[in-house]
Amino acid sequence: MAKYVIKRLVLLIPVMLGVAFIIFSIMNFIPGDPASLILGESAPAEAREQLNEELGMNDPFIVRFADYIWDALHGDFGESWRTREPVFEEIFARIPTTIYLAAGAMLLAVLLGVPLGILSAVKQYSFLDVLNSVVAMFLSAIPAFWLGLLSILLFALKLRLLPSDGADTASAFILPIVTLALPGAAELLRLTRSTMLEIIRQDYIRTARAKGASERIVIWRHALRNATLPIITVAGMYFGSLLGGSVITESVFSMPGVGSLTITAIRSKDIPQVMACVLLMAALFCLIMLLVDLLYAFLDPRIRARYTK
Amino acid sequence: MSEQLLEVRDLRVVYESDEETVHAVNGISFSIGKQETLGLVGETGAGKTTTALSILRLLPDRIGKITSGSITYRGEDLLAKTPAQMRKIRGESIAMIFQDPMTSLNPVLTVGDQILEALELHNDEGKSKEELDRRVEEMLELVSIPAVRKKDYPHQFSGGMKQRVVIAMALACNPGLLIADEPTTALDVTIQAQVLAMIGELKEKLETSMLLITHDLGVVAQTCDKVAIMYAGEIIEYGSVEDIFGDRPHHPYTVGLFGSIPDLTVDTDRLKPIAGLMPDPTDLPEGCKFHPRCPHCQEQCKTTRPPVIEKDGHLIQCHLFAKEEEAGV
Amino acid sequence: MSTPLIETVHLKKYFKTNSGMLHAVDDVNLSVQAGETLGIVGESGCGKSTLGRLILRLLDATSGEVRYNGENILTYNKAQMRQMRKELQIIFQDPYSSLNPRMTVSEIIAEPMRVNGMYQDKTALQKRVSELMDTVGLASRLENAYPHELDGGRRQRIGIARALSVNPKFIVCDEPVSALDVSIQAQILNLLMDLQEEIGLTYLFITHNLSVVKHISNEIAVMYLGQCVERAPSKELFQNPMHPYTKALLAAVPVPDLRYRGQKREAIRGEVTSPIDPKPGCRFADRCPHATEACRSQVDLVERTPGHFVACTLYQ
Amino acid sequence: GCGGQQDSTDDAAPSETGETRDDLVIALATEPTQLDPHYLSDTNSSLVVLNTHDPLFRRLPSGEIEPALAEDYELSEDGTSITLYIRQGVKFQDGTELTAEDVAFSLNRATATAQSEAYTESFKEAVVVDDYTVRLDLLYPDVAVLPLLTQGNNCIVPKHVVEEVGETEYAGNICGTGPYKLVEWQKGAKLVLEANEDYWQGAPAIKRLEYRILAETTTAIVALETGSVDLVMNIGALDAQLVQENPDLAYAETTSTTTYYVGFNCAKAPLDNKLVRKALAMAVDKDAVILGAVDGAGVVAANVMPDGTTGAPAEADQPTIPYDPEAAVKLLEEAGYGPGELTVHLAVREGATKKAGTILQDQWKAIGVNTVVDTLERSAMLNDMYNGNLEAYIVGDVALTMDASMQTSTLDSSTIPYTNSTFYSNPEYDALNDEQAVQMNDPERRVEIITQMMEIEVEDAPRVHLYHPVSNIAYNKNLNVEVSPTVEGYFTYGMSWN
Amino acid sequence: MTKEKVSSRRKKSQMAEIWRRMRKNTAAMIGLAILAVILLVAIFAGVICDYDTQVIAQNMAQRLQPPSAEHWFGTDAYGRDTFARVVYGARISLAIGVAATVGSVLISGFLGAVCGYYGGKVDAVIMRIMDMFLAIPTELLALAIVASLGPSMANLLIAVTVARIPPFTRIVRSSILSVIDQEYIEAARACGASDFIIIVRHVLPNALGPIIIQATMGVGRMILTAAGLSFIGMGVTPPTPEWGSMLSEGREFMRYSPYITLFPGIAIILTSLSLNLLGDGLRDALDPKLKD
Ligand SMILES: Nc1ncnc2c1ncn2[C@@H]1O[C@H](COP(=O)(O)OP(=O)(O)OP(=O)(O)O)[C@@H](O)[C@H]1O
Ligand SMILES: Nc1ncnc2c1ncn2[C@@H]1O[C@H](COP(=O)(O)OP(=O)(O)OP(=O)(O)O)[C@@H](O)[C@H]1O
Ligand SMILES: [Mg+2]
Ligand SMILES: [Mg+2]
Secondary structure (H helix, E strand, O other): OHHHHHHHHHHHHHHHHHHHHHHHHHHHHOOOOHHHHHHOOOOOHHHHHHHHHHOOOOOOHHHHHHHHHHHHHOOOOOEOOOOOOEHHHHHHHHHHHHHHHHHHHHHHHHHHHHHHHHHHHHOOOOHHHHHHHHHHHHHHHOOHHHHHHHHHHHHHHHOOOOOOOOOOOHHHHHHHHHHHHHHHHHHHHHHHHHHHHHHOOOHHHHHHHHOOOOHHHHHHHHHHHHHHHHHHHHHHHHHHHHHOOOHHHHHHOOOOOHHHHHHHHHHOOOHHHHHHHHHHHHHHHHHHHHHHHHHHHHHOHHHHHHHHO | OOOEEEEEEEEEEEEEOOOOEEEEEEEEEEEEEOOOEEEEEEOOOOOHHHHHHHHHOOOOOOOEEEEEEEEEEOOEEHHHOOHHHHHHHEOOOEEEEOOOHHHHOOOOOOHHHHHHHHHHHOOOOOOOHHHHHHHHHHHHHHOOOOHHHHHOOHHHOOHHHHHHHHHHHHHOOOOOEEEEEOOOOOOOHHHHHHHHHHHHHHHHHHOOEEEEEEOOHHHHHHHOOEEEEEEOOEEEEEEEHHHHHOOOOOOHHHHHHHHHOOOOOOOOOOOOOOOOOOOOOOOOOOOOOOHHHOOOOOHHHHHOOOOEEEEOOEEEEOHHHHHHHHHHO | OOOOOEEEEEEEEEEEEOOEEEEEEEEEEEEEOOOOEEEEEEOOOOOHHHHHHHHOOOOOOOEEEEEEOOEEHHHOOHHHHHHHHOOEEEEOOOOOOOOOOOOOHHHHHHHHHHHOOOOOOHHHHHHHHHHHHHHHOOOHHHHHOOHHHOOHHHHHHHHHHHHHOOOOOEEEEEOOOOOOOHHHHHHHHHHHHHHHHHHOOEEEEEOOOHHHHHHHOOEEEEEEOOEEEEEEEHHHHHHOOOOHHHHHHHHHOOOOOHHHOOOOOOOOOOOOOOOEOOOOOOOOHHHOOOOOHHHHOOOOOEEEEOOEEEOOHHHO | OHHHHHHHOOOOOOOOOOOOOOEEEEEEOOOOOOOOHHHOOOHHHHHHHHHHOOOOEEEOOOOOEEEOOEEEEEEOOOOOEEEEEEOOOOEOOOOOEOOHHHHHHHHHHHHHOHHHHHHHOOEEEEEEEEOOEEEEEEOOOOOOHHHHHOOHHHOOOOHHHHHHHOHHHHHHOOOOOOOEEEEEEEOOOEEEEEEOOOOOOOOOOOOEEEEEEOOOHHHHHHHHHOOOOOEEEOOOHHHHHHHHHOOOEEEEEEEOOEEEEEEEOOOOOOOOOHHHHHHHHHOOOHHHHHHHHHOOOEEEOOOOOOOOOEOOOOHHHOOOOOOOHHHHHHHHHHHOOOOOOEEEEEEEOOOHHHHHHHHHHHHHHHOOEEEEEEEOOHHHHHHHHHOOOOOEEEEEEEOOOOEHHHHHHHHOHHHOOOOOOOOOOOHHHHHHHHHHHOOOOOHHHHHHHHHHHHHHHHHHOOEEEEEEEEEEEEEEOOEEOOOOOOHHHOOHHHOEEO | OOOOOOOOOOOOOHHHHHHHHHHHOHHHHHHHHHHHHHHHHHHOHHHHOOHHHHHOOOOHHHOOOOOOOOOOOOEOOOOOEHHHHHHHHHHHHHHHHHHHHHHHHHHHHHHHHHHHHHOHHHHHHHHHHHHHHHHOOHHHHHHHHHHHHOOOHHHHHHHHHHHHHHHHHHHHHHHHHHHHOOHHHHHHHHOOOOHHHHHHHHHHHHHHHHHHHHHHHHHHHHHHHHHHHHHOOOOOOOOOOOHHHHHHHHHHHOOOOOHHHHHHHHHHHHHHHHHHHHHHHHHHHHOHHHHO
8 A cells, every 4th residue: 555655655756747738838828028027017127128038938948947947946936026925925824714715615525515405415306305406407517706706795795694705714715715615515416316326227226225124234334435436536626626716716815825825926917926826736746646545445345445455 | 845935825915095006916725934035026016015014014104005814934923923023033134135236235334334233233142243244244245255354334335345245234134034026136147146156055054034126037047946926906917937937828918028138049020028017006897807808818817817727736826727627627 | 272261470569557567468379260169268357358359450469360262351451441341250258348339230240231332222122131131030010129128139139140041151259149148149059150161251250158169169268377388189179178278267167967066176376467568488387287387487388199299398 | 901992982982971081993904004104005004104203394194294203394495405493392103202313214225225215216226414303315306305305214213223123124123203102013903002102192082092993895884783793884875875874973074195097008909099089089988987886975076186296287177088979989990990990998907996987998898899807917918008908098196295296207207117117208298397397496487298198198198187086084973083095194193982 | 058048138228228317317317408498499599589680789779778579688788688688698608608618528538537647657647737727716817818819709618628628537537447447448458458447448438427427517517607707807708699708797787677697597597507407417327336
């Protein structure tokens, strides 16, 4: 197992290099020289030239990329061109918010989506099932900012129940988390439903029933464990993508998360900042996927066997 | 005949979907006495599994329906039981071994846990965890699997071992009746022999009755006391093994079935298969269901359902013998 | 003896797996004369299908030769091989997964001929398809049916018609009747034997059903864990099995005859050993009641009586 | 803990007990980037810096300039140097006293820094004369030197701190003379400032100042309505209406010093044709643009010089291109374009300029010109603008110094392409521009020259001036605050609770 | 040899079979009906309203009107008729959704087929590259693409298409993998078929099921992604009426004139809903296991 984990971690290196290359090239395709962005519209020409030179913008692309990677390998990811602070300073300041949001949203999505999905599958074609499915499709089709703004107007302004912004109090996280979680819950509901439907047709479920097991035992002990695999994959992907930041929700609720930082950085062509953000997110994403795989092994002995060999 | 453990009378089962109705079982009757083994034989799709599932009331929800008949176990009507009462019976009084050992075990639970579960579900005496654990080990050893392997998962077992685990699970609560649905079809001959031998031994030891479903006549000849031959949802011939394998008059389908098997002991140039194929269960022929394939088909067979003729407990459902009988009388 | 139609020489196939080399086929030497049937029997997973696939080059052999009319076809290039494909065909075990569910019956049967460009003319092709359907006993009204609408017996006939479509000389029948019911099984076996008689086909017939193999084969090879442990003419093998595994196999067959009822049959004890990196020597030794130290070293297949080969220390 | 204070801000009005509040929460739409004065490059950073640091002079919301760290000044005869008399007894927030050393150091540091170049272009060097006197030498006489010294980029920093922590580290260790000190910066969320009790003008009334980052306008207004924010700047016209209807809130507005205009690339076909430019300009109904772009919250602009710009005539007297679509069609015909034959690419950015562009598209369609509106990212827009790739673009120009020179230079050929991105080049205009710059002692002559330049501009139409947007604030009605056209006006020291 | 005598089997083409099963599914039929209406509206947009005078023509005097007899859905900030814009928007939004889906399905179909069929190194390399793209958040990728290529309908399309390729490729690959194990693929090889014929005639048609479902759901998702991009200012160019950009244009008026966002919002939801219903129905109809 340890060997497997190490192998996966080693595999992270080429993937991160690839991600770095993709982002670095895209950022270099984006027109505009950083100097004009840093200095503003009214800065004189010489100042721009000088700054571009300082930032190494006049070197060929490959040289710059190699320099970047070289420095990064030495732990130096550079300073933000915009704020002149080490790139990770700002990221780390924002990461807690992002993690609270992502974890909260995923938890809520799972807590809502999975039980409702199971209920839907167990009572297939019932009124409840139809209602669940329609509501789920509805939720997954609502644009995020619409949901966000509407919930602010309703809960923060009309009802004055919850704050509309800020990341100071726990209550401030409620609305953004709900907004983020609903589409995820909808997706998980549909996935859980279809997976469970498939699994309750399996022979071993019939075996359990033939032993005299009650529906509760059949569903929770026999079916759910087997249905968990696809569910955690999707939940993991969802969590991963949430960690990448959710620009829209962050902006609507004024949550200082990593997503809005990345967007700001892309907009101001702040290459070191963008690189650091995306690399960190990609690394997190890969780690989450690794975790998901390990969780697989924990839940499914067949997969465990494959790793331990 | 001794007191009957299980009695099935005029059972009819259909599978109904929006599109079509499959008449899977069409009025069959049979009974199993204490410590008896009944072999249920028939081609694919004859309705064997359906019959078994009906006894345990495990037909698929909504689609599978018992339309008439009665199933009595130890004098009690199973069809009148509530779901909770039924759950008590399943596993404890009547246990079942399913067709495919590879998929009948839950891949994420240890085999020990799966056997233990059956015990826990029917632990009326309130035995302690240790006692139940010991019983699990006992059961595993009974089917020749070292007790230490109870912590293993199904994928770590070979097909034959998995089937043995399923058997251990089914026998864990000392059921009065064991339904074995083609317990060896998915296995190799050598493993098949092992498993069959084991079931036989255990049956003796635990004094269990058995309903053995198969389409392998060889297996029937070696293990059963009574045989019912099914065709298109009906029992067309029923009797003791001697009746079926002996030199008596048989239903033309039974004859065809025997003719289809290459005999290891006799050399034949050609096999004599039954012509044609099973009828479509959604659109069964009128009269005798076998008539389109029957070499002795007469006008009458096409229109009227043949009567059941009994001769010393050997039942045949065929016009051919009805006539003989008439002629004889 | 004349040159066999098909001959394998030291044929080996190892699969790389996570836990080591899996010896699926390990040094198998067989030959089949034109117009005859060689039966291959053995436990599940002993390498029967792999052997069949190797002969057709559906898998690449690890080493060894496959000779067709004396020529090693493993050295053929793509174009030569395509020519060969018309001579060598296969009928698969599973009539459910071996037919493309999105094609109609006539499309499936016509596919090999289309691929090989055998008929330019559409109507001629259609005529040939009808002929083939007739040969295998499929009603012509089924030509536009899809496989899922048919039962196993009819599906298997489609498979046979497909194999016959390119006029092959040699057909590997990989458990063609295992998935079928006894009565349908008999229909198919009769069909195969009729075809052999009519057009002189040669079969390699793979199965683990001993009654079937006895019925159809001229010669039988018994495989155990990738190796051929015994080979003899069909009758001889049944009358005089030598290898302990063959004996166990024969004894295990349940016979539909009350005379054998109650007879204690000697079942093989123990589980199949792993085919991954097997130890040298007889692979059956762990389960064999007669195993001795001698079994731990290399055991060769030797001819004990004319035409009867066995690999066992009891007969060396 | 900020939690307790959070609660106290939940009430919009002063608490029932009659105690007045001493904290203030201001909403900002974008986050300041960094707080080192000399590296400032965006408005909101300046806003904060001007509360933590002091400039030498302060501009009041009214536009007047009053002395701050400089008590007085003296301009040399030839206008190439200015002597600054530094206020005595002023202390930095670390307790050390402000000296001429610090002032000279700060001005020279600003001059040397690229980010501040626009505000120090005319500076040569600052020289310490004595402990409280500094002489700032200029490269050329610059009429705008006082306004420049009010800017955030020319704020005074302590020399010893910069030298101690290092040039680039000052941003993380700011220590000004201003009325507030930074105590907490939650990136992306808020900045918390605390009153400097030793401020040289006396301790400020507001003791705790929080800038909260609220990107979405709707969220900011909701926060104002629910009382979690006390002041929001530059809200939309519809929101303004809503605020005015709310009895708990107050609203004030003034015209800003920003001018939105369409710049034509005079070096690129088809807009290198004066007739075409003029036609397009004549087809613009500025009132409709104001309605669509800022929901009516704007004033028609005649030129880039809003009222109050030194050296410029009153805006009502400025020459301008009339709205005359019929004449525009004729001009187009003259230029050889029939209806539908001309297509213009108009670059805009997300927001007001995009809306303005959408309206222009419709208005130009009326004279038979097709318009493709390209919404660009800031980086792409600047890049293409400087490289002369754009045909037309809409931008906002801030009259930073409120002096005409800075505004006229935007059409001077010497500033192509950065300041003058229209690539407009007219020697006559350039000559006049040079001439007005030295009319330090003859303001009337200067106005004359500038009016002349405006006439040239109307004739050649290198750009169409659209509007000056309204600068507004919405706030808790108990807050004393004045609306200002510039960021320098939002000096929190002047704010207090009733 | 025994000849066929039984003749009870009905003959049906696969399409007809699927359609027959779909028809039984009420939800799918509701979805189909909604979609049909939306499609009709998109096709006949030009008949329902005039582009020049209703969709893009501005009328500042009439801005921000609530729904009325004259303007069914009210007017937007430029005084344009929201109804006309929603109707025309159907064209644009559906075009974006469909084109992007088709594009990504084609590309990932090809990549997935290559990966699944050949396996080995090709597979490893392509899938690792896909992983890289998967690790980059969708919005950022799209934003970066639009920012580097400039905003236009085509680039918006490229952005949403590219963002969808990695997950799609995975799906295609796994459904291909489930097919290539089947013996009929081996049978095709045994009769001498080339790789190309095998992929095109045998593998792809059988792997189509999951791909079709992803595609139907993809359209709705693409429209939503495009709407999300509009939010961060990456939408279509004005005055094109696209639902997502209408939605984000209207968001600052949400409190004052909610109709501007309400109707395009409903249009997006309905489209997505109908495609989801249809996709679910199609999945059920295609799955032989669900025959009961
Ligand atoms: N869930 C179901 N829905 C519809 N028809 C079904 C269902 N299960 C079984 N059938 C049909 O009912 C008939 C009897 O099936 P059953 O499984 O009882 O046969 P069997 O004798 O056990 O066959 P086998 O030997 O293949 O196991 C068959 O025609 C079968 O197709
Ligand atoms: N592609 C493969 N990769 C790895 N191992 C394989 C592969 N194909 C077959 N094997 C292994 O090779 C051995 C022989 O397999 P093969 O399918 O030839 O057996 P068989 O005799 O045909 O069995 P059955 O009777 O079950 O069809 C088995 O252990 C199998 O697991
Ligand atoms: Mg069955
Ligand atoms: Mg095989």
